[in-house]
Amino acid sequence: MRFGHRKGRDTRITTHVGLVARAFGADEFILANTDAKGPLQTITDICSRWGGAEFKTGTVTNWKKAITDFQKNGGVVCHLTMYGMPLSDSLPKLQQHLGQKKNLLVFVGAEKVPSEIYDLVDFNVAVGNQPHSEVGALAVFLDRLLDGRPVEDTSRFSDAKLSIVPQEHGKKTLEKT
């Protein structure tokens, strides 16, 4: 769940949060507290060309209800914040929870997030205690949580119309008919 979106300023960042979610192993991207549609449209377009029709995108207006409903259904909510607990300490605890096949919702902000989020969530996790970016934080978090599997798995996105043949130099893209 991406909370907030500053129109103009955040257009690419919000899209990139969604694209990182898709590429690094999430099933869904939820945009909260904004009526912006552009990022969701771009992510859907990417999915139609590069695969991932099953990757869901959506919006919620009542972000707090969405979070508490998710928890009531047995899900675990993790807020990425530079004020949280170190990633290395948090991951084993989080993985223990998720071992029981629970769903995980990762919450990232744009600008300042509501202070109540810190108490509402199950985990506040810092990817280092320095300010950086929701895109960077999400990528590192998912990569560490999933041991790099989604980004290494070339069989993901089997419905893609386009795929890349890795090259040491130059570019090669295959278009499926």
Ligand code: SAM
């Ligand atoms: N000054 C803002 C605040 O008070 O939250 C920071 C906003 S930062 C540009 C946007 C988002 O990036 C934050 O809401 C958080 O989700 C994420 N973020 C930035 N640095 C982080 C860090 N060191 N660890 C985890 N998440 C971070």
